[in-house]
Amino acid sequence: MPKRSILSALSFVLICTLASCSSGATSTAELAIQNVTVIDAVNGVREGQTVLVNDGRITAVAPAGDAGDASETVDGTGRYLIPGLWDFHVHLTYDERLTDAMGGLFLNHGITSIRDTGGPLDKVVPAVAALKVEGVTAPRVFFAGPLMDGEHVVYDGVDRPALGIGNPDVETARANMARLADIGVDFIKIYEMVSPEVFAVLVEEAQARGLPMDGHVPLSMRARDVGPHVQSLEHLRNIEMDCAAAPEALLAERQRLLENPDGIPGGTLRSRLHELQRLSSVAAYDEQNCGAVLEAMANTIQVPTLRLNALGLQPPFERSDWGAVLDKLPADVRAEWQAITEASRQGAAQLRDNTFGEWSLHLVGLMHEAGVPIGAGTDTPIGFAAPGYSLHSELEMLVRAGLSPMEALEAATVHPAEFFSLSGEMGTIEVGRVADLVLLSANPLDDITNTRTIEAVVTKGQLLRRAELDALVR
Ligand SMILES: [Zn+2]
Numbered sequence: 440m441p442k443r444s445i446l447s448a449l450s451f452v453l454i455c456t457l458a459s460c461s462s463g464a465t466s467t468a469e470l471a472i473q474n475v476t477v478i479d480a481v482n483g484v485r486e487g488q489t490v491l492v493n494d495g496r497i498t499a500v501a502p503a504g505d506a507g508d509a510s511e512t513v514d515g516t517g518r519y520l521i522p523g524l525w526d527f528h529v530h531l532t533y534d535e536r537l538t539d540a541m542g543g544l545f546l547n548h549g550i551t552s553i554r555d556t557g558g559p560l561d562k563v564v565p566a567v568a569a570l571k572v573e574g575v576t577a578p579r580v581f582f583a584g585p586l587m588d589g590e591h592v593v594y595d596g597v598d599r600p601a602l603g604i605g606n607p608d609v610e611t612a613r614a615n616m617a618r619l620a621d622i623g624v625d626f627i628k629i630y631e632m633v634s635p636e637v638f639a640v641l642v643e644e645a646q647a648r649g650l651p652m653d654g655h656v657p658l659s660m661r662a663r664d665v666g667p668h669v670q671s672l673e674h675l676r677n678i679e680m681d682c683a684a685a686p687e688a689l690l691a692e693r694q695r696l697l698e699n700p701d702g703i704p705g706g707t708l709r710s711r712l713h714e715l716q717r718l719s720s721v722a723a724y725d726e727q728n729c730g731a732v733l734e735a736m737a738n739t740i741q742v743p744t745l746r747l748n749a750l751g752l753q754p755p756f757e758r759s760d761w762g763a764v765l766d767k768l769p770a771d772v773r774a775e776w777q778a779i780t781e782a783s784r785q786g787a788a789q790l791r792d793n794t795f796g797e798w799s800l801h802l803v804g805l806m807h808e809a810g811v812p813i814g815a816g817t818d819t820p821i822g823f824a825a826p827g828y829s830l831h832s833e834l835e836m837l838v839r840a841g842l843s844p845m846e847a848l849e850a851a852t853v854h855p856a857e858f859f860s861l862s863g864e865m866g867t868i869e870v871g872r873v874a875d876l877v878l879l880s881a882n883p884l885d886d887i888t889n890t891r892t893i894e895a896v897v898t899k900g901q902l903l904r905r906a907e908l909d910a911l912v913r
Pocket of ligand 1: 528529557
């Protein structure tokens with residue numbers, strides 16, 4: 440090789456290293472998004488960027504870059520590029536009429552990753568497999584399998600769907616954990632009726648297998664004793680009982696009732712405990728007690744599902760676009776939701792008691808101030824959570840609770856990736872990260888509702904423009 444060529448090759452390597460290989464990647468990129476404002480919760484705002492994508496990965500993020508001969512180019516002028524969103528709390532099989540439609544609905548709304556937080560194995564395993572078929576256009580999916588419940592099971596398949604399985608003793612818990620690990624679940628979801636002994640074994644078994652843990656605070660325990668052992672908690676469930684005055688007495692009362700000598704079904708027993716202690720605990724809020732609880736949650740992602748907890752404060756069916764939302768759903772679900780929401784509009788009492796919704800917003804505000812990490816999840820499809828659409832409502836509620844728009848984005852991108860130890864892979868827009876992206880026509884930092892202005896989505900490197908996104912929805 441002549442000396443000059445060696446030098447130019449060397450200088451290319453140098454430039455390539457300094458400029459994230461933008462010049463090198465240009466010639467082979469499959470996709471270039473040009474002159475776009477890039478926003479992510481780690482790197483902040485970067486204007487006038489060209490983002491290149493190749494083979495499912497981001498290969499360049501560089502100012503005023505040249506698209507070269509990229510196979511496909513998108514003009515990002517005046518537009519905003521954010522990482523693909525997560526819905527961190529989803530039930531793919533809760534309503535099987537929606538299962539097949541969900542993947543398309545999520546992508547249609549910019550959700551490129553979902554976490555299924557509970558479903559029976561015979562249903563959820565095939566549903567997950569269908570989304571993971573090589574080449575299929577679908578969000579990334581992570582799943583827990585069944586809710587790991589206690590001696591009494593809330594979702595027992597009798598008066599509620601069979602989402603849960605029983606762990607009456609530590610031996611059963613160990614056997615169930617071995618089975619779930621064999622099946623290949625991505626994490627474990629602990630439910631409300633487990634005993635402290637079973638809880639300890641589930642934590643031990645999950646840690647031994649490197650599986651992250653999610654759950655509701657078990658009624659037999661205090662939130663401050665649960666938080667440090669799990670990586671995420673849902674719905675703020677039962678946290679109010681440890682934020683109240685005299686939490687020891689409340690715990691003793693719950694433990695007594697959980698002995699359940701009359702064999703009350705799990706779902707009924709749980710409802711009784713909630714009715715007995717939830718609103719009274721909210722009324723007996725004790726700032727000092729709650730401070731200790733929040734401290735225990737310092738590293739536990741809280742997924743408050745505010746759109747569900749505070750449904751009465753912002754009912755989805757009172758939004759002007761609700762008709763369009765229903766139009767995207769399968770006809771039988773649409774008809775059912777329309778009928779129920781019509782009845783609710785005419786004044787269902789439980790939707791109008793906003794005490795718990797207001798408490799939930801207040802508690803998320805406190806958590807946010809205390810630096811507790813927040814995750815964005817919806818509980819789709821429970822409580823009129825239209826797949827995909829409802830995540831944007833959750834982002835709005837997080838901002839209403841006190842998060843900045845950037846922090847709301849963080850809750851739907853960075854924190855979910857952290858839960859699965861995937862921070863090096865996803866959640867930000869950087870060279871080497873997976874190419875899951877959402878192109879918006881308005882700035883989400885000006886107004887979080889602008890996450891709804893989706894012009895295009897990139898999922899696993901594949902560009903879907905508006906027309907293609909709409910074609911994913913029946
Ligand atoms: Zn759920």
